[in-house]
Amino acid sequence: MDGGARGGDVGPQPGAHRTRGGGTGAGQQVAARLQRGRRVHRAAGPGGLRVVAPRPRGRPRAGEDRSEVRIAEITDAAARLFAERGYDATSVQDVGEAVGMRKGSLYQYMDSREDLLFWVLRRNHEQLRAHTTAALRGLLDPAAGIAAFVGAHVGHVLDNAALSALYAQRFATLERQPALRAEILALRRDYEGLLVDLLLRGQSSGDVAPDLDPSLTARSLLAMCNAAHLWAGDADHHAVVAHHVRLAGRAVAPPEGQ
Secondary structure (H helix, E strand, C coil): CCCCCCCCCCCCCCCCCCCCCCCCCCHHHHHHHHHHHCCCCEEECHHHCEEECCCCCCCCCCCCCHHHHHHHHHHHHHHHHHHHHCCCCCCHHHHHHHCCCCHHHHCCCCCCHHHHHHHHHHHHHHHHHHHHHHHHCCCCCHHHHHHHHHHHHHHHHHHCHHHHHHHHHHHHHHHHCHHHHHHHHHHHHHHHHHHHHHHHHHHHHCCCCCCCCHHHHHHHHHHHHHCHHHHCCCCCHHHHHHHHHHHHHHHHCCCCCC
16 A cells, blocks of 8 residues: 555553563454454355445435435445455446346446446445544554554454455456546555554654664555455454454564664
8 A cells, every 4th residue: 555644643552561572462452352342244255255244324314415325325235246246247237236226327326337346445445444543542652553553454354355355356447447546546545644654653652663664564564464364264353363463563563672
């Protein structure tokens, strides 16, 4: 992921005990906290991958445009079908039938199937950022913030494994739609910026090795986290999250004696 905006104040859980090479030494605590706070419904995706089942939308809230509600319903259906069947095997007509619309009516809201892919990827980004931001809320210590960030990110990737695979396999499809691709890249840079900010503050506090390039380090950690769905399979998600938290803590910690 690319450069990015800065996040707000983020940091440690009260009473977290810091240990050298492991960030806060709270990998298991962070993973447990994330696991307890995660309320998802899982459905089988391709190859046994697990995805978060979309929530049905109701009538518009006060001040909410009906077209926005309809687009949300279409996005829900597209995300579910992409997860169940794959992008190539899902047609615009399939999505229309899932929301009770004729194919022609669906094109009142979109121009191509790439729009559906864009909506799904954009919403996944927004949900990931909200999930990670919630995990960081109230934390002030950068080492604890890094642990919480990594734990939240891996948890989201595992809970949305089919959509994570869709992103990895189909983001290049948006090259035919430069404006849509640019918006996704902007979301990526903004999200990555949260982690870059934590690493910079960790260097200032002595929790992160001073010789690490924050941007390259953030991208390396995110690449590791993004690949978790490729191998985790039916492994215990709690253990996988905790493992990534420990790895990240050891990777960024300054050498002993510094």
